[in-house]
Amino acid sequence: MSTEEKAEAPANRAAAKGPRFGDFSEIAIVLVFAAIVLYLSLTTSVFLSAANIMAILVATSLIAVVACGQTFVIITGGIDLSSGSVVALSGVITGLVLHAGFPIWASIGAGILVGLACGLFNGLSVTYLNMNPFIVTLAAMSMARGLAFIIPNGQTIFGFDDAFDSIGGGLWTITGIGRAPIAGVISLAALAIGAFVLKKTVFGSEVYSVGGNREAAMIAGIPVRRTQILVYAISGALAGLGGVILTGRLDSAQPIAATGLELNAIAAVVIGGASLFGGRGSMLGTILGVLLIGVINNGLTLHNVEPFWVQFIQGAVIFLAVLFDSLNQKRRGA
Amino acid sequence: MEALRGAAPHLLEMDRVSKAFLGVPVLHQVSLSLDEGEVLGVVGENGAGKSTLMKILAGIYRPDEGTIKLGSEAFAPHKPRDALNAGIIVVHQELSQFPDQTVAENIFAGGLPRTAVGTVRRGQLMRDARAVLDQVGLDIAPSTRIRSLSLAQRQLVEIGRALSRRARVIVLDEPTATLTSHEVRILVATVARLKKTGVGIIFISHHLEEVFEICDRVTVMRDGYSVETRAVQDWTEETLVRAMVNRPISSFFPKQDIRLGAALLEVENLSSGERFADVSFDVRAGEIYGIAGLVGAGRTEILKTIFGALPMTGGRIRVDGKGYIPRSPRRSLRDGMVLTPEDRKAEGLILPFSIRQNIALSTLKALARWGILSSRAIQRLANASIESLRIRATSASQEVRRLSGGNQQKVVLARAITASPRIFLLDEPTRGVDVGAKVEVYNLIGQLAAKGAAVVIVSSDLLELLGLCDRIGVMRARRMAGEVDRAEFSQDRLMSLAAVG
Numbered sequence: 001m002s003t004e005e006k007a008e009a010p011a012n013r014a015a016a017k018g019p020r021f022g023d024f025s026e027i028a029i030v031l032v033f034a035a036i037v038l039y040l041s042l043t044t045s046v047f048l049s050a051a052n053i054m055a056i057l058v059a060t061s062l063i064a065v066v067a068c069g070q071t072f073v074i075i076t077g078g079i080d081l082s083s084g085s086v087v088a089l090s091g092v093i094t095g096l097v098l099h100a101g102f103p104i105w106a107s108i109g110a111g112i113l114v115g116l117a118c119g120l121f122n123g124l125s126v127t128y129l130n131m132n133p134f135i136v137t138l139a140a141m142s143m144a145r146g147l148a149f150i151i152p153n154g155q156t157i158f159g160f161d162d163a164f165d166s167i168g169g170g171l172w173t174i175t176g177i178g179r180a181p182i183a184g185v186i187s188l189a190a191l192a193i194g195a196f197v198l199k200k201t202v203f204g205s206e207v208y209s210v211g212g213n214r215e216a217a218m219i220a221g222i223p224v225r226r227t228q229i230l231v232y233a234i235s236g237a238l239a240g241l242g243g244v245i246l247t248g249r250l251d252s253a254q255p256i257a258a259t260g261l262e263l264n265a266i267a268a269v270v271i272g273g274a275s276l277f278g279g280r281g282s283m284l285g286t287i288l289g290v291l292l293i294g295v296i297n298n299g300l301t302l303h304n305v306e307p308f309w310v311q312f313i314q315g316a317v318i319f320l321a322v323l324f325d326s327l328n329q330k331r332r333g334a
Numbered sequence: 335m336e337a338l339r340g341a342a343p344h345l346l347e348m349d350r351v352s353k354a355f356l357g358v359p360v361l362h363q364v365s366l367s368l369d370e371g372e373v374l375g376v377v378g379e380n381g382a383g384k385s386t387l388m389k390i391l392a393g394i395y396r397p398d399e400g401t402i403k404l405g406s407e408a409f410a411p412h413k414p415r416d417a418l419n420a421g422i423i424v425v426h427q428e429l430s431q432f433p434d435q436t437v438a439e440n441i442f443a444g445g446l447p448r449t450a451v452g453t454v455r456r457g458q459l460m461r462d463a464r465a466v467l468d469q470v471g472l473d474i475a476p477s478t479r480i481r482s483l484s485l486a487q488r489q490l491v492e493i494g495r496a497l498s499r500r501a502r503v504i505v506l507d508e509p510t511a512t513l514t515s516h517e518v519r520i521l522v523a524t525v526a527r528l529k530k531t532g533v534g535i536i537f538i539s540h541h542l543e544e545v546f547e548i549c550d551r552v553t554v555m556r557d558g559y560s561v562e563t564r565a566v567q568d569w570t571e572e573t574l575v576r577a578m579v580n581r582p583i584s585s586f587f588p589k590q591d592i593r594l595g596a597a598l599l600e601v602e603n604l605s606s607g608e609r610f611a612d613v614s615f616d617v618r619a620g621e622i623y624g625i626a627g628l629v630g631a632g633r634t635e636i637l638k639t640i641f642g643a644l645p646m647t648g649g650r651i652r653v654d655g656k657g658y659i660p661r662s663p664r665r666s667l668r669d670g671m672v673l674t675p676e677d678r679k680a681e682g683l684i685l686p687f688s689i690r691q692n693i694a695l696s697t698l699k700a701l702a703r704w705g706i707l708s709s710r711a712i713q714r715l716a717n718a719s720i721e722s723l724r725i726r727a728t729s730a731s732q733e734v735r736r737l738s739g740g741n742q743q744k745v746v747l748a749r750a751i752t753a754s755p756r757i758f759l760l761d762e763p764t765r766g767v768d769v770g771a772k773v774e775v776y777n778l779i780g781q782l783a784a785k786g787a788a789v790v791i792v793s794s795d796l797l798e799l800l801g802l803c804d805r806i807g808v809m810r811a812r813r814m815a816g817e818v819d820r821a822e823f824s825q826d827r828l829m830s831l832a833a834v835g
Contacts, residue, residue, distance in 0.1 A: 200706050200707055201702070201705050201706050201707060202698045202699060202702045202705050202706075202707060203705065204707075205691070205694070205695075205698055205707060206698070208687070208691075209684060209687075209691075209695060212684035212685075212686060212687055213680075213681075213683070213684040213685070215680055215681045216675075216680070216681050216682055216683055216684050216695075217684070217695070218643070218663055219641075219643065219663050219673060219675055219681050219682070220663075220667075220695040220696045220749065221663050221664040221666075221667035221668075221695075221696045221753070222664070222695065222698075223664055279684065279686060279687075280686070
């Protein structure tokens, strides 16, 4: 057995030395991203304008927040299909709490708490009930979507304070520097904190270990269950935050909102180099994945591509990303 | 008998086959032959080269030197399919079956009889399967699901599958390791019946009793050599065991004289469901306690139960004189106990992670402040471990899957040591480790004991246990069959406790 690995060793010595960052897939995304940016700035006049960049940031902020949570889950080898529905449910709850006359901070807190509760439901089911993450979160997706309709009786809730709406679509004026979309700042903060937690903390290490080899992690004394519960909780809470942002941006909470959002977020994470088998992935990769999706969507809009083609092209991008990953694995001799 | 055959070709002949992996020879000019209707036993300790030899026969590896002949024709398989087509079929210890499909579907998987439109001919499938089951002496309905069969029955189904592909040579790789004695009887009867059909059978086993019962001839392998082949009546248990383990011991095991302290770990009538029952032993500070026994005798499960990775269903454990109930590996680690698992790749290491990350795994908290890891502390720890355990690697950031077996094992041990436990549970600590690294691992284990740790070692390498341990408990059929003190150590004694009734 041991001898088999020895046989691989010399050929891969160079690769083995390299740090985590120089990963083939991450370099590839940066190149693809640069190529698209170059192409769009040459073929359209508005692409590099401040207004358009701002629009991209606002549009991607929601995916970014959800993808941030999704990254944690995927690195443990799990998946959270309920994010999109949880965004809608949290939005509805946030809207109802606002309409009931509670202050803005309370409504935000309620939205995030609802997401957290959904995440805990997923996490506890996966660990203590030993259920498959795919199926559990698929069920949760349906249940959360159902509740998003049941609770407001299928009605859209609208008409909020401007102060609240600015969370989603408002701009934050920083004297001397300029203005930034508040939602973009929030999502950037989430991603930055997420990156720090993953890379620098004990918990981050545990997340990677659980995904890298669950059995080995358990024998090594890693709190496997706690880690799994926490990643789903984080994913849920961030989807809750996403619900708040989306409700603010639309100035309305719609039960049908954010349908399919989880797939965009998962795609961003995978494009960013995370493995659906767990153990691999980074927040930097996710950021790149989110930006790539954002830029592609923006480009398709700028070029007035038909919506049916938009669907197709988004799918193709995901396919290529996974293909890259698969080729990469082969090259590593896994 | 062989003399009588004269020039008639053997059914299978492997002639001076050698194989090395990256310059490390694992087979040295190994020769063996097999005739029609014959059962050849291949015995030897773990690591003797049996598996590699069989993998060459099955087309998984290619030999560096030597030839294989099937009948009078040269046989040089390039891939597993070549061997299958030539009628060579290996029944592995771990079966690869489809548990939720029927027996019939499993027997004919990949070649189900079909109608013109492509649907399966159920009737014919069941009839064919019935015929195959009769051949192997299995009285079950072909429509039974595999899941509901016992392990022995599954193995017979696998043999039936081999027969249905018109096997000429069937290799049974440790088929009896996990079977109960009743199930072994069925298997023995089936093998006897198969012989009559002219199939040649290679029987790999640690169970000498069965080897004597089933085989016509026995080839002993040791350290990559085929040491000796004799007709079964020319072997005795004693000569066979000696041929298997005969190696110079002296320089290999520098057993130190350690003053033993109080009992650190006491196990009394420990049971875990059906895995094992009524196991009792105790280990003192500074003592190395070995657990011998055949694969499947329940050795690994004992360690895992003490460590809290398997449920304890009966008995008592005392650590340091105080009652102890194992709850989880995490708790056990905190309470000063560590386990290095038998299967490094599946349970011991996170293969795609770096040496550094693997070593730090059990002590993350100590390497962090306010939950934030200190990469310097981790690097320091990793470098210190690499140096003190002499782990051969390009750097601490090298992925562990790129390391040799010996160095991987050292990483596992390094992680165990950094948790600074007082009780070490080491499961097959030198499996797949080359000889040089073995000695280093032995030294390391000696040092742990010298520092006052209680060490429990499970190993299939008897010589290793004899060299390292103060006492050895022998497991047979999920129970403790006896305990031997260093003063009375002998290979024959252990082997007979473990393998003979």
